[in-house]
Amino acid sequence: MSARRGALGLALLLAAAATAAAQAPRAGEQQVHEVATQLRCVVCQNLSVADSPSEMAGQMRAIVRERLEAGQTPEQVVRYFVDRYGEWILLSPPRHGFTLLVWVVPAVAALAGLALAGLLLVRWTRRPSGAPAAGAGVDAAMRERIRREVEREP
Amino acid sequence: MIPEIGGAAAMVALALAVWGAVAAAVGTRTGRPALVLSAQHAALGVFVLVTACFALLTYAFLTFDFSLRYVAINTNLGTPFYYRITAVWGALEGSIILWAWMLSLYTLIVILRHRESAQELYPWVLTVMLAVMAFFLLVITVAAPPFERLAPVPADGRGLNPLLEDTGMITHPVALYLGFTGLTVPFAFALAALISGRVGDAWITMTRRWTIIAWYFLSLGLLIGGWWSYHVLGWGGYWAWDPVENAAFMPWLTATALLHSVMIQERRRMLKLWNLSLVILTFGLTLFGTFLTRSGVIASVHAFTQGSIGVFFLSFLALVLFTALGLLAWRWDALRAQGALDSILSRESAFLLNNVLLVAAAFTVFFGTVFPLLSEAVRGVKVSVGAPFFNQVNVPLFLALMFLMGVGPLIAWRRASLDSLRRNFVWPVALGALSAAPFFALGVRGAVALLAFVLTVFVAATISVDFVRATRARKRMGERVLPAMGGLLLRHNRRYGGFVVHLGILIVALGVTGSQAWSVQTETTLRRGEAVELAGYRVRFEGLSASEESNHFKVTGAFTVSNGRAVGVLQPAKKFYPQETSPIAGVDYRLGLREDVYLVLGDFAQDGSQATVKLQVNRLVSWIWIGGAVLTLGAMLAILPERKKPA
């Protein structure tokens, strides 16, 4: 079956990928990367310090690395930057206070939308259908065939 | 000479556009077809004049006419030939000319296509398109004139932004703008329907193909933008949730919703109000996007801003929204839902859900984009809303949408019996669930990534199930396999075009999931001869070399890359342009189906003895571009006119 063959091919592809994934970078670099992804590169727009190729970002990464190696926790390092640049340096707004809104409002909106859609669906399916019911002359077998035909149509 | 002719052409075009908009409206209200015809001629005149402006500007670029300020800022004597052409739309003024030109082209095509077939709607469509045209021409003549002179004439220009010296520059803005301007057409039809009161299904049936075409170009523009970001900007990513990227993504999301909800209106004559609102929302988001890019209100790497132009765009956005929504409110009663649905388990429900999720995603992106502004307005504190936020909040929505992508095409219209559900979905669900174990074994640990991969298998299976079953049915009627498949694709091109598009999206999703879940990177300083290892690759620093290019100074690093066997020598560079404050990173990479090796050159010692390099191994990224190609095929298939020959 084409689906199965496709799945097998996909599995082979990913097997090759995963064996290479097994060799992770040094634990220190990983931590640096994690902290750096939380910070906004100050000379670029909207890139994280981890991603940005600019010189300043490189220097900031070096500072992060140094502080982590000196024994500071990731939270302390992030705090160091926030103390100097303000909340703005965090690439993702903190989840408390006013900025909690940005996290909550879209979720609430999505849920409200889903609730509204659900309500409408219920209301619309309760209404009598606009299409006339199948006439008495149509027997069950015919109806079944019609149904299958209708389902197959695009 | 050129500036005077160009400026005059723009002004005459503006006058013609205003005349045409008014004439078409008056002509249809008072029953004088001659006026409508005059408006048509005006539109043709606008096209000719805007083409002339475009041609004159291009000529000025090609001949190094630095007496024009726009040319002097965006090019210099060292700019290569083809980039001189693309530089025409490389900054604000030229980009508006490109937009205006495309709008005039679309208007012309609308005229040719619809002047016979859409009697009541057509004049109003013309009015709206020419009115939008008039606005952009107003911007060209007043706010951002490209033909301004510069005195004294400099000997050399400043030069093109080096990031724009790339093939992506030729295609990305063109595709994106074709998408944006194309969305004006459904909007014009929607307004025409509201104004004329003909809010039935005619307007939406006519615009279906326009919407797909515009949507396709928008998709293409987004994907090329991602490709450009990946191989030019030097950060190893393809999407940063930059405000201007978001500005293009939001109308894409709502346009996708529209493409689906249109089908409900076609079949059940419902959701008229919703569809009109969606079209207005989509066009509004297009204008919002162009406002963001040009006003400097929200900081962005893309923003090319200038003076008062933001006020122009905001005012126009306000005008459009008030007019369109006011018309909607006026025609409210005629738009109330009259139909009914048979069952909650049906394709209609799936599409409705799809719409809710897509619009919710668009709202999320929107709210996140304007939130920094909101925060500052309310409490005076600046905050950033970046990739982590957008990724986290959108991922559940996108996963749900992927699930729907598998369910939608197979679930029956009207009422899906439990029997049909079982028949259609037992294989895909089983395959999907079973694939979780192999993925887990392959090293996918994150719940989100795992779910995404499982859904990929599920959706792929649903597409296959449908295709295989339909081919089998045709085979039973005597056709051989290949002609059966071909016949399916061509006869039901809308349906199967849609499937291929879904497949394309699926492949893109695969690439995105893979690259997010599996990519690794490291950064290190190497002395000559030293190597760094990551994910099976060994990268050795050989040395630096310097060279003088036509318009910049380049320092190139040489790195030998091997992973068991030699991969090659990668040469990431740092380019120093005199007009730029900091060097531009030139990355080098080797692409592959499984993974890409990606190198960015950082700091280096002046004597070439050591260099800092960022090494990334990005997994499955190439599938994003492959998915884009598949999506292209699907869109083309869907646009084909319906073949009505007997099965």
Add this chain to the structure above:
Amino acid sequence: MTRRPVRWLLPLSVVPLLALLAYGFRVNPHEIPSPLVGRPAPGFALQTFEGAPFALEAQRGKVVVLNFWASWCRPACYEEAPVLERQWRTYRERGLVVIGVDIQDRDEAARTFVREFGLSFPNGRDTAGKVSVDYGVYGVPETFFIDRQGRIRAKHVGAVTDEAFRTNVEKLLADTTG
């Protein structure tokens, strides 16, 4: 339910959004208020272009004007360099120290800059970027006015004018406590 007024909510609902976007014209997304004003100035030490050491802590008791610049920062740094030099010459007898810190720059370009404007106040390079990050610098030029007790009292983003310099410095020089 009254349908009539509800429908007009639709066009009205965009008003708050438009108002917010209009507000956007009044703010500059590139200007970030500094949380360091009022706090003790982080200490640092660097070597000037002449080779002499400079430490901020050693300047306690004097008013310090700390200026971040770069040779590629046109036109702002080029506008303010003569201002800084002029004001430095005026106030140096009264217990003012001006220190220029060059960030993200190349050595020769920086030295050329200093030579071009004949800057006589100490200038040094922040090679690792530590000083600029310590001061929350996100662009150039930026100038900090530090009082005699070593506290940051003001931050000026963009080219410093004679007037801005004078206003800030006079205020701090007048404060002779501690």
